Amino acid sequence: MPEIVKRKKALSVSPLKASSTVGAALAFLGFNRAIPMLHGSQGCSAFGKILFVRHFREPIPLQTTAIDQVSAIMGSQEMVVEGLKTICEKNAPDLIGVPTTGLTETQGADIQMAVRAFRQTCPQFDAIPVVAVSTPDFTGSMESGYAEATRAIIEALVPTAQEAGTQPGRRRRQVNVLAGSFLTPGDLEHLKDLIELFGLRPVVLPDLSDSLDGHLPETDYSPLTIGGALVSELATLGDALATLVIGASMDAPADALKSRTGVPDHRFNHLMGLDAVDRLIATLADIAAVPVPAKIERQRAQLQDAMVDCHFMLGMSRFAIAADPDLLVGLTQMLAGLGAETVAAVSPINAPVLAQAVCEEVKIGDLEDLELAARARGAEVLITNSHGAQTSQRLGIPLLRAGFPQYDLVGGYQRTWIGYQGTRATLFDLANLILTQEKGEIHPYRSPLKQWPANERTGDIKHAA
Template sequence: MAEIHKRKKALSVNPLKASQPIGGSLATLGFDKAIPMLHGSQGCTAFAKVFFVRHFREPIPLQSTAMDQGSSVMGADENVVEGLKAIAEKSNPALITVLTTGLAETQGADVHRNVREFRAKYPEFDHVAVVAVNTPDFTGCVETGYAATLTEIIRVLVPDAAVAGTAPGKRKRQVNVLAGPMLTPGDLESLRELMEQFQLRPVFVPDISDSLDGVLTDQDFSPVTIGGTPVSEMATLGYAKATLVIGASLQKAGELLQEKTQVPSYFFKHCYGLAASDALICALSEIAGQDVPERIERQRAQLQDTMLDTHFMLGQLRIAIAADPDQLNALIDLVNEMGSEVVAAISAANAPVLADAKTASIKIGDLEDLELTAKAHKAQLLIGNSHAVATAERLGIPVLRAGFPLYDIIGGYQKTWIGYRGTRQALFDLANLVINFAHEEIAPYHSVYAQKPENERQQVSPSCH
C-alpha cells in the first residue's frame, strides 16, 4: 500500500501532466473518420495539436469552437451548434466528439444540451455520431480525459443487448479490447499478433495503431482520421465472446460495456512485466479454449533469461518515475520484479490504482517535485516523458523515455512495452542505460609512493651553500 501525498503548492513548476482535452482527443483519434472539436479558445486546440504532432509526427485533425472575449462572457452555445454543422457539412465525419476546456467549463457551458439543440436544428446530420464530454483541463490528466471520453462513446454508441438483440459469444472468435492510453500503437500491434496466435479476432476500442501508426496513404489531405476502429463496429461489441479491459482507469468504461452487452469482461491494471503478461496469456488461453502456443512459451523463456542477465544491473537500483497513474503503477511493478527500488514516484493526478502501488509513497505533483525527491534519495535512473529529460540532466542520471509526449526521439510512440517481448526490450533498455552511463564508479586510487610522470615532478632548485 502506497501513501499518497496530495498537492500543497499553489502552482505547478515544470508541469508533468497534459490536459484532459488531449486525452479525450486521443481517444477520438482511434476511430475511423473521426474528429475532436474542443470547446474553447483557438489557443486551447493549437496547444493540443502541437503535442500530438510532435509526439506522433503525423497530421492531426482537430477543430475548435473558437471562443473569444464576447462569447466567453455572453455564452458560446451558438459556437458549438454551428461548429458541429460546419464540420458535418464540410468533412462528412463518422464521429465528432465535443470536448470542453477550462475556459468553457468556467464559463458554464452545457455541451450535452448543445448537442441536443444541434440534433433538433439539423436533423439532416443524424447519421453523424456526436458525443459530448466534460473534460476541463484544470483537473485530471490525459488518462482521465481519455477514460471519460471512451465511457461516453460507449454510452452513446453501444446498443443495449435487450434492445438490439445481441447475443454474447455469437461471434466465437471476436474479443473486444478496451485499450488504455498507456498502450502505444506498437503495444496494440503486438497485442493483435498475440491474440491472433490464439485464433482470436480483436476489436480495439479505440485503435490508434491503425490511425496514428505512421502509414502513408494515397490521400493528400484528410480533414478526419484515416484508419482506426469503424464506428459501425460499436454495434457488434455485444456479439463478442469476451472483453479485455486494459488499464485501471477504464474500470468504469469496462463495467458500462459489460452492463450494456452482457459480454464477460477480464480486467487488467496493465500488461508490463512477467506476472502481468502471464495473467494476460492465461486469460487468452481460457477465452480461446486452447493451450498456449509454443512460440509464446519460448518468448516467456526468453524473458526469464533476460531477467537473469539484467538483474546484475537493475537489482537494488534506485529509480525515480513520473507518469500518469496507470503507467506509473505499471512501471513500478516492472522494476520491482527486478529488485529495483522506487525512491521517487510522481503522478500527474490522483487515482484509486495508486493506493495499491508497490512503493512506499507517491506524490501528486510536477517535475519539480520529482527532481527534489530524486535528489534527496540519490536516484540513479529516471523514467519519464520528454519533459523529464532536462530534470535527468540536472540530476546527472540517465533517463528512459516513457509516456506522453515524446518529442525528442523518433518512433517513441511505436515502442512496445507489453507482453513478454515488450518487457524483455524494456529490461534491455534499462540495463543498457546503467551500463553506458557513468554510474557511481569507484574512483581510481593513486598511491603516494607511485612515481609521478616527468611533467608532474616538482622542480627542485639547487641549494646554495
C-alpha cells in the first residue's frame, strides 16, 4: 500500500488535471442528441471546448450561459432559464446537461433552483430532460466530474423498479456497462466487442464509442451529439441481466443504479493486465452461461507471448506516471505484472483507489512534482498526457501519452488500452521506448587495425585517430 503524499504547495506549476466541469460535459456528450450547457462565462466553455476539439478532432456541441460581470454579482438564474429556452426552441434535444463552473459556484448559484424556474416558466418543454450537476472546477478533476454527472443522469432519468415495473434479468441478453472517464472510445468499442462475443447486448453509459469515435456522419452538421447512448434506453436498465462497472470512480453511479433497479453489478477497477482481463472474461462467461470463445482464448495466448517477449526490456525498468486515479492504478498494476517499477506517481486528486497503486508513494500534485520525483529517482520512461511533453524533453526520457488531453498527435482518443489486445499493444509500445534508449546494449567492438570495406574504412580511420 503506497503512502499518499498530499499537496502542500499554494499553487500548481504545470497543472496536470482537467476540471470536473470538463468531465461532466464529457459524460453528457456520451448520449445521443444531447448538448451540455455550461453555467459560467464564455471563457469557461471556450477552454474546455478547445481541449475537446484538439483531443477528439471533431466538432463538439457545447453551449454556455455566458454570464458577465454584472450577472456574476447580481445573480444569473435568468440566464439559465433563457439559455435552456433557446436550446429547446432551436434544437429540441433529447437531453440537456447543465454543469456548473467555478465562477457560478463561487457566486453561490443554485443550479437546481434555476432548472425549477425554467420548468415553471416554460412548461411546454417538460418532455425534454434537463440534468443539472454541481461541478466546480476548483474541486475534484475530470474523473470525479464525469462520475458525478453520470450519477445525476441515473438519479434523474432511470426509473425505479416500482415506477417502471422492471425486473432484473427480464432481458436475458442485456448487460449494462458504466464506463469510467479513463476509457477511450477505442476502449469502449473493444469492450462492446468482447461482450458481444458472449452473445450479450451491451448498453454503455455514457457511450463515447458511438459519439466521439471519429466517424463521418451521413447527415450535415448537427448542433447536437451524433451517436451515443439513447436516452430512451435508460428506462430499460432495470430489466438487464447484470451491470459491469469499470473504474472505482464509478462506484457512486453504480450504487445509485443498483438501488433504483436492483440489477446485480460486477465492479472492476480497470481492465489492463492479464489478471484484470481474466476476471472480466470469467465474469462474462458466468453471466452468459457459455464457454469462453476460442477467439478470446487466442487473444490471451497472444498477450502471454507478448509478455514473454517484452519482459527482457520492461523487467526492472523504471517508470514515472501522472494520471487520474483510475488510470494511474491500472497502469501501475499492469507494469508490476511485468516486473517493472513505478518510481514516481502523481495524481491530481486523492481517491480511495490510490491505495491499490503498486508503488512506494503517490503524490497529489502536478507535473512539476512528477518531474522532480522522476529526476531524483532515475525514471526511464514517462507516462502522462500531452501536457507532459515539455517535462519529457527536460528529463531527456521518452513519453507515452495516456489520458486526457492528447493534442500533439492524431488518434490518441481511439487507442485501445484494455483487454488482452490493448494490454499487448501497450507492452509493445513501452518495450520499444525502452529499446530507443539502448538500455544495457553492448555494441560490437571494431578494431581500427582491421581492413573494412571502402565505404566504412574512412570513418574507422578517423575514429581510430
